[in-house]
Amino acid sequence: MPGNVIKLRFTLNEKQVLLQCHPGTRLLDILRHDFGLEGTREGCSQGECGACLVLMNGLSVNSCLVPAFALADSEILSIEGILSLKSFTDIRKSFADIQAYRCGFCSSGMQVALAALLLTKREPNADEIRRALSGNLCACGSYNGVVEAVLQSSSRKRRYGRR
C-alpha cells in the first residue's frame, strides 16, 4: 500500500540520509534496525528511563517517543555521533578514570543528556548536571560517579585549557 511508506530525508550523525519506512516507525527502531546504531538502547519504551535518548535538533529527546514522520528535515545525533565529537573526549576520559558506570546500560542515554547540557553550558555545576540527568534512570546507582566525572572534566579544562 503506498500510504504505508513515507520517504524521509534527515541528517543522522552529520550525514544526510534518505529512508523509506512506515510513518509510525519509532526513531529508536530506525536507528537500531535500519542504521545498525545499537548504542541507543531500548529500556522502558515509554519515555521514562532515558536509555534511548538522542539529540534532535540539539535537544535531547526519547527516541522511543518519536515517530518517523516527525523526523523530516531534522538533525539527529545518536550516541555514536556524540562520541565522535572532539569536545566530548575529555568527559569520556573522566568516565573511564572514575569508573563512573557499573553495568553501563544507561551510559549512552546519560551521555546524550550530558551532551545536551554541555551544548548550552560549558562548565556546568553539580546541580545543573543532576537536573540534566533527572530523566535518566540507573539501576546500579552510578549517578554520583557521573556527576563527579563531568566536574572533573570541567576542572581539567579550566586547569589545562581547551585542547
Add this chain to the structure above:
Amino acid sequence: MKEVRVFRPKSLGGTLRLYTRNPDSLLYAGGTEIVRRVQRGSGRVFAFPQKVIYLGNVQELNRISRSQRYLDIGSALDLSRILKLGRNVLPPVLFEPLSGIATPAVRNLATLGGNICVRSCRGDSLPALSVIDAQLELRTAGSTRWTTVGSFVSQRGRPQLRPGEILTRIRVPLEEWDFALFRKVGGRRRRRTLSFAGVARFPKGSIEVLHFCLGGLKTPVLRVPGLESRLKNASIPVSTKLIDSLLADLDAALGSEVEDSPEGRYRKATARRLFRWFMEKVNSRSLEML
C-alpha cells in the same frame, strides 16, 4: 501493517482546511501521551489511526509573542522553549508546574496545547492557567473564538472543541502578583493527583485580588468565585476566624467533588490543608511586605 496517512501542513490556514476536510484525523504535536497509547507490545511501529495531521511544522503554532500585557504561546510549542523564558517573564505560578512535568527530554517534545487537551495529564498546567485567567484561542477554517480554561474543560474532563476546531494559542496575562503558589500532591496516577494553584495581590494592607484553583477533582478545574469574592478587600493578615469560615465554604464546594470513600475523604482533607497553607503563606508574605 496498518495504512497511515500523514499530513504535514506548514501554515495554520492549511492545517484548519485539512482538519475540516478530514475531521477524523489525529492532531499530533509533541505526541508524548499519544504514542504511549498507540504502542503495541515491544513497539517497532506505532498503531496510529488512519489519518494524522502533524502540527510540528506549523509556524503559527510554534511561536511565542509577547506584548506589554500578554504572552501568546503557540499550542504546539514544546514546554522547554516556554520554560526558557524564565521565571522573570513566565508567571511563577505557571513556571512551577511546567518545570515539574516529566523529564527534560520529554519536555523537549511535550507541548502546552497537549497538556491542556489531553485528559491524562491535566493535573499540571490547567489550575495554574486558570488562576491567572489565561485565555485559549480556538479556531476553525472560518471562525475564531476565545474561551477560559474553566469553560474549555467540561465537567467530565473533555475539551469543548467544536467540529474542525483547533486550540491555536494560549494567552497568558503578564500581571504582577505579590504571592503565587503551586503544589501538586499525590501519586503519579491521575486519579490520585491533586494540584493547587493560588495567586494574590495585596498592595495596601488589604487583599485586592486572590484567586485559587484546585485540579484533579471531579471538575478538572475547580474555582470557587464566591469564596474569592469574600476575600476581596479583606484586611491582611487574614484572621483565623475568617479562614475557618472560608474553609466551611470550601467544604461545601468540595461536597460533590469527592466520593464518600477513604480516598475521597483524604482528597478533601488535602484540599482543605492546601487552602489553609496557602492562606498562611499569604499572611506571612503580607507581614514581610509591611
